Amino acid sequence: MHYKIEIVPRNVPRNITVTVGKKRYSDPKLYIPKKDGKATVEPNKRWYVYFYWRTDPNGVLDRKLQFTKNINRFNTVKERKAVGNALVDAYRLALSRGWHPIEKKTIKKEPSRNTLNTIIKALEYSMKVINTENKSEATVSVYKNRLNIFTQWLTNNNLAGLNPNSLTTEHFYMFLDYLRFEYKKKDGKVLSNTTIDNYRREIGAIFSVLQRQRIIATNPIKGVAKIKSKPIKNKAFTSGDIKKIKDYLLRNDPYLIDFISFIIYPLFRPKEICRLKVSDIDLNSMTIGVETKTGYNRRKVIEKIKPIILKMDLEQKRADVNLFTHKNKPIFWDAKLKTKVDHFGYRFKKVRDALGFSKEYTIYSFRHSAILNLYNNLQKSGLNEREIIYKLMPITKHRSEAGIRNYLRDIKQSIPRDHSDMFTINF
Known part of the structure; x- marks a missing residue:
């Protein structure tokens, strides 16, 4: 119905012109087939329910539309009439509210927050929020993997339909017991306490998103105690160890020497090296950009790794090509970051096992070895500890003095000097 108000002078009576447009549809009706004058099934x-439709809004009712909607699945006249009349009312209401029976709408409506009424839906929503928070690919991947195990456990224990606010701390303790006593990795091994505690921390972070978004009132995982564990720490190699490893690599896997050189000299972590692409290298200024824990930053290409970069012939490579790959040369490597890091980790594990090093020695140990080597050489040059710390911070990229001190405390394996001259006991 269209309303048109004509503006006229005050001394003239006001007239309102009402123009009634044509309705595009006839009143929906239920078609009832008959036999011998009676309804039949x-x-x-x-x-079916039917009505007529104007293809042209100003034309005639030229199109008959029919809808069965499973009416004919019912076996009695009474049932079909009840269902059919309900459908008539539904179509009448839909048409009155502007439903267009011919145009198919393809716009997908995002679910309302009010539909997040189960724990599974709420957790899916939480991951959508996390995906908008500019977290790294590796972090999001870990969250997804942890969440998949958790949601599978919820489903298996008939908890997936719980209201998000109904999940309790006790439920999560049950999940941790499942990880500790029942869950097995693909290789059949059980999870370490460190890994189980990572589940606690990472799933707790996902629930924190729900709390921030006011989907849940409290985070049920916040009160779960940290699981005690004794993590295996990477030990630093000695100079003799490093020489022995290099000799072995020269004979068996020389490409790994270049990869490890990027750990030792610029002190990159394996994950950071695996992210490096041609676009990160500026051959004019001889700088290299790297995405670290503290963000993306550029560093000078030091002389120790310049020959490695120059022999890669990067001028001829595309910008999206990876520097280090499973093919032992710069190529485009379409794999997850974890897959890339694991590839080089497994390659070094073969070296470690062949040379008889324990599991405390990993490819990451080279970073500890390098920083310890720098510390010892600066100490030999006569610098005191505070001076050494300030020299190392720009190189190691630690944000605080306390941070690098804690790091050094973990990796230092210094042997105290002979203290015989301090005794006054002669035994």
Whole structure:
């Protein structure tokens, strides 16, 4: 219905012109097939709701539309009439509210926050929020993997339909017991306490998102105690160890020497090296950009790794090519970051096992070895500890003095000097 108000002078009576447009549809009706004048439910007699539609809004009712909507699945006249009349009312209401029976709308409506009424839906929503928070690919991947195990456990224990606010701390303790006593990795091994505690921390972070978004009132995982564990720490190699490893690599895997050189000299972590692409190298200024824990930053290409970069012939490579790959040369490597890091980790594990090093020695140990080597050489040059710390911070990229002190405390394996001259006991 269209309303048109004509503006006229005050001394003239006001007139309102109402123009009634044509309704595009006839009133929906239920078609009831009959036999001998009575309604029938015989197989070849279809029941349906119908109405006529104007293809041209100003034209005639030229199109008959029919909808069965499973009416004919019912076996009695009474049932079909009840369902059919309900459908008539539904179509009448839909048409009155502007439903267009011919145009198919393809716009997908995002679910309302009010639909997040189960724990599974709420956790899916939480991951959508996390995906908008500019977290690294590796972090999001870990969250997804942890969450998949958790949601599978919820489903298996008939908890997936719980309201998000109904999940308790006790439920999560049950999940941790499952990880500790029942869950097995693909290789059949159980999870370490460190890994189980990582589940606690990372799933707790996902629930924190729900709390921040006011989907849940409290985070049920916040009160779960940290699981005690004694993590295996990477030990630093000695100079003799490093020489022995290099000799072995020269004979068996020389490409790994270049990869490890990027750990030792610029002190990159394996994850950071695996992210490096041609676009990160500026051959004019001889700088290299790297995405670290503290963000993306550029560093000078030091002389120790310049020959490695120059022999890669990067001028001829595309910007999206990876520097280090499973093919032992710069190529485009379409794999997850974890897959890339694991590839080089497994390659070094073969070296470690062949040379008889324990599991405390990993490819990451080279970073500890390098920083310890720098510390010892600066100490030999006569610098005191505070001076050494300030020299190392720009190189190691630690944000605080306390941070690098804690790091050094973990990796230092210094042997105290002979203290015989301090005794006054002669035994």
